[in-house]
Amino acid sequence: MKICNKTLFAGLLIISLQCACTKELNIDSTKAVGDKNFWTSYRDTRAALMGTYGLLRAALSDNGCFWMYGELRNGDFVSVQRPDLDAIIQGKLNAAYPLFNALTNWRRFYAVINASNIFLERVGDVKKNDPKYSDQNMRVDIGQIRFLRAFAYFYLVTVWGDVPFVRQSHDGSFENRPREDKEKILAFVESEMLAAAADLPYNYSADDPQQLGDYYNEPGSRWVSVLARKLSVYGVLAHVAAWRGDYRSAVTYSKFVLDNYNKSGMYFEPDTYWISAANGMFQGHKTNQLFGLNFEFDNQDATFEGHIEDFTLAEPFVRKALPDIFVPRDSILSVFSAPSDLRFSLDTLTGKPNYTDRWFSNFNSDIPIFCKIKVIQKGGTDPSFRLYSSCLIYTRLEEIDLLYAESLAVTGNTDGAIDALNNIRRIRNVNSFKAGGNEDLIDAIFQERRKEMMGEAHRWFDLVRYNKIKRNNSAFMKLISEGGIYWPVSADILRQNPLIKQNPYWK
Template sequence: MKYNIKKYIPKFFVAALMTAPLTSCDDFLSIIPLNDVVLENYWTEEADVTSCVNSCYSQLETADCLKRMLVWGEMRSDNLVTGSGAPLDITQIAEENLLETNGYTKWESFYQCINRCNTVLYYAPSIHEKDPNYTEAELKANIAEVTALRSLCYFYLIRTFRDVPYVTEPSIDDGQDYRVPAMKFDEVLTHIIADCEAIKDDAVRSYGEDSELNSTRITRYAIYALLADMYLWKGDYNRCIEYCDKVIRYKQDEYEEMLQEESSLDVELYGEYPLISEAPGNSAYGGTAYTQIFGKGISFESIFELNFVDSETKQNEMVRDFYGSVSNDAGQLSGPSYFATGVEDGTNTYFRKTDSRFLTNMKENNSTLYIRKYVTEGVSYRTTVTTGGLPTVTETTRGQNVGNWIVYRLTDLILMKAEAQIQLAGNVTEGGSLSQEQESLYRSAFSCVSAVWKRANNKRVATTDTLVYDDYVTSKMSMENLIMDERQRELMFEGKRWFDLVRLCRRDGSNSRMVDKVLPKFKENTAALRIRLSAQDALYYPYNKDELRANPYLVQNPAYNNESITTNE
């Protein structure tokens, strides 16, 4: 029997990529070079590049990467507590007993993705010379794609560890030494911003009308979203707003096109922002936005998400383990009880009774607040319930845990814009007066928050609005808190909250506001926790002990040098 060897090479190469980089648990930098013969025979045509690019996405969709996206971005915040059967590593993080032995201080899964991206960047240009079907435009688009993915990985790493080794060469040579010092947070951020700026115009705008790849692959608008986020962290608020507006205008144009083609839409305008309505056409039933965004996935509001919905062979293990399976509400994580206290009688400080995000994202049972976001495929509840108890939420369950994991969506960008505008506007002068420019920025920022809030509470233009501009314009801090609170409600359980709090601390030069928000979830040892969390160094994770042993250039975060420090009194 004759076999087409070339047909099978991509599978072998992807397998090599998955095992060759970072195979040692002792050191992400002890990378086994890829087999020279395999490389020589592999990088010959466009399909080889495509296979390797796909492996970059596959790596991000592994349980190791996904769980870190959630744990690093949310676990230490005021959004999460341990649930049923939480493993020791998660319990220690939840209790702020972070040690250099904790499994979540390991970063090799992200460096594996970085190495795959570096491999594409190294070899793809040579394929353009060998394969006439691989055009220059396709080459540039692939380079833009993996450069953005590499930048996203580094962005996760610096927000978690602060200073990290910055490597841009693939593991292809026995002579390469990957034991390098950690690069400072600001330097890495500058590099990855410059990288994305250099390739943004080469990225694909669209993979075709209605193609799911417009949400599940890197597009130009995904890069804009990443740049907006990175500029927000850099403190370049004008550039942040510029890129937020590019994404928003893209969705506004898409909405206008939809209006011309369809007489009835689930998408409606909230102020100037097109969003999926929870109850389209003022329906008596809500839940449409949740169902489309988190249930079905690849919604109108999606900018970039990791795809599981159409897969028959893989599940979102992060959702299954942390939030609950399709047959069991109990996950290893849950929401703190104060999210539910007083919602029914209107005394809750987080959610109003009408807020769909309370109704659809969580479920209270026997004093446990189960997380349902991403778990259920669809929800429905009556919007006309105004007296008595909360409306009953009917869930549509999935056959498997295949909810897509969203990295960026439209409301995230709208609220980024609001945050940048308030920072740009600055403080209200003594006496409460605003300049004309400040007034414009404050009102625009408030309209961003108002749009997101109105959608969630099923409010429309004609209804009385309980979110009033004059109540928040009294100070910059009041507006900041409004935006932070809305980001918390809107992006809850999406791996954003701890990063938002770290950004707040970096901007304030103090951890005090973060500490005040986080401490209420702890029932004991709060005095020790307040002391520990007040240190700027404590915002970041320690380097894993194995990384320190393998790389002599790494210097442990000072917050974790004293092994006698504990929050257990």
């Protein structure tokens, strides 16, 4: 996110000082010193808003959990020599590794929720005290906060299923709470996101009727893909609906993105080099990052850990002999079987890769390097300093198009689903899907998602949705029915609150 360090630090400091959370969430509760001096100026709302984005970014990047939850389990990557990562890949989520202590604890997501609750409770004070804080500014701020809180709950539900439901900060006074039904929470998530989308602009500081003038006195270039926009929310809403199995709503939400993406200056990216370039799609803040969280190098947001590059890169990209994880050659050839695929393919005459800098490098070695995302420092090529600043992208336009295809196929609109699928196949130079051919449409859509979104933390969640649709894998259906698709809950949380029960599958 392009947020100046001073503002982000101030936001995180104020929010952490005020972070009053339940015992079962395992977050220290501290009453803010000088709380009465905060929430008096529009500068305070800006700091708190940016701080909440920062907390969400920290929650998703901690220990690389975004990829631990979404990419590794039952996925295409294998571990080179790390048994903890291999345990995740194999679905042994109750293994006794230090990494699992962090991955099974949901406290960092509740920090986002509590910061959001505090914002919603106190933003009215700023409106009363600061005449420069307009009704429109407050409405847009509230829309973003409602979305961030809803997103945190959505992510919690996809990882743990039933979770505690907290909608007020309660000023630090809490009783232990049990987990609540995931469907109740998802209904809240969808309702909140729809309300947020109604109040958010297509772009900021762009004279959108819903946000006139310069947002917080900054030009539009400052906010491009830094903040949640209207289409960001609809993109995530499509995922919420698909996860609930409500594919008719998923069609509606994803279609809204596809019908309006030009209003946000987005476009389908035909150049796989640009997607995978060190200064391309994943570097900085680009308009085609439909919803993502940035690590701006110029703002000193780059980190040594918490990025996929920390697990996937090795020589010659960085000074590291072997990556932690890789995709075996046989898997690459099986997934990328089209002879002209612009993401990865082999020359039919020489048998050598057509591209050595897109999705994979060092293909002919025993351990190919997944190099689709490789933002070192500010998109440079110096291998000596492993400092990463790649954007954590939750969704982009190509991903939404394939989710739209999935939703159309499930709801019976075969022709529309084929058109959406072939839109991506065409720009990746893969032969079009033909109705009545040997390919199954659902299989083809999910295979295209597998290729296009590899390394972007969708694979596990795609597998869950795929198996709920197909229902032809008895072992996976048993995993779904017994709650094995969710992660176990941290032992620390279980010790703190006897009302929290372990997911039955992991008892």
